[in-house]
Amino acid sequence: MNNEAILREFLDYTQFVRGCRPKTADAYAIDMKVWQTFCRNDYPQMDNPSKAKMVVDYIRYLRVDRKNGSSAVQRKLATLSAFIDYLILMEIITPKQDERKKWPKLLDTPERLPVVLENKEIQQILTQPDTTTILGRRDRAILTLIYSVGLRVSEICSLQLRNVHWEEKRILIQGKGGRERYVPLDSIVEDVIKDYLTSRTSTISELFVSKKGGALTSRAIQFMVKKYAARAGIDKKVTPHKLRHTCATHLCKKALI
Structure with a gap:
């Protein structure tokens, strides 16, 4: 599901149908480029981006290879989830194929502790x-x-x-x-x-x-x-x-x- 045409259509959908602000649409584009790079290297034949095993490997890639913190990982997963919603809406995949319920839960912990003076x-x-x-x-x-x-x-x-x-x-x-x-x-x-x-x-x-x-x-x-x-x-x-x-x-x- 790393098809360039489908990805472009998804990005157009976020901006011109959902009405996302330009900055949000740009963030979606950046996140999807990261996902594309991951798929190109590890899952070139991916036909269902909701696959739990793929998501586990994607999270590992974000944390280990890209050194992304919790908030960045959460954002990229949210973008991927929006892409999956689009695929279901366009009947490219079916709701029965959706494995997001199996995705691992990320600990919602702050990346930096606030400064407290002694x-x-x-x-x-x-x-x-x-x-x-x-x-x-x-x-x-x-x-x-x-x-x-x-x-x-x-x-x-x-x-x-x-x-x-x-x-x-x-x-x-x-x-x-x-x-x-x-x-x-x-x-x-x-x-x-x-x-x-x-x-x-x-x-x-x-x-x-x-x-x-x-x-x-x-x-x-x-x-x-x-x-x-x-x-x-x-x-x-x-x-x-x-x-x-x-x-x-x-x-x-x-x-x-």
Whole structure:
């Protein structure tokens, strides 16, 4: 079933009948070229691409010869499955010939574990801002909010002065889709914010002010986190999202203790 004409017709079908986006159609074409190469070398007379034995050998080829990870293998099998659906639709093979139920199950495991910083690394980052300056105190407060409370960069940028409820010991956060939630204002977060506010002179409503006097941007915070991680000598790729993930991981560990 490695017929060039049938493969071209399948690719046309995905784009012009199913209405797949050009990028999806291109991905199908790339995957089918890989499958063609495999068949040409190992199964030149293949007449039923759903054969379980062939699929087992195909997976081995993808993992061993091409060094493909789990997600790439899953995608190529999904493309092959779509091709089999097309063959059945066009009555090139029959539903009774379909052996996909016999295909091996792939373990759905992440190919890369997310970066989680150790407590020591977090402390190294938090001590990098120069707290003798207003910008340093601002940056320390932002880093503490990201790690201790798990705020998103967009939430930090839009955080208003009026959203900090000192007496109630909580902060009102405007989240995605306009959804609101409260996060705790613990003593550590309270101290670093108050320390920053003692030298803040801007009149804008946003809590955190840029060097030029306006509201901070997401890019500025991303650059700031990267800068302090580099100063701390941390080799891992550190982003605000990684700090949030570290926050969640450390909270889960505390809950289990």
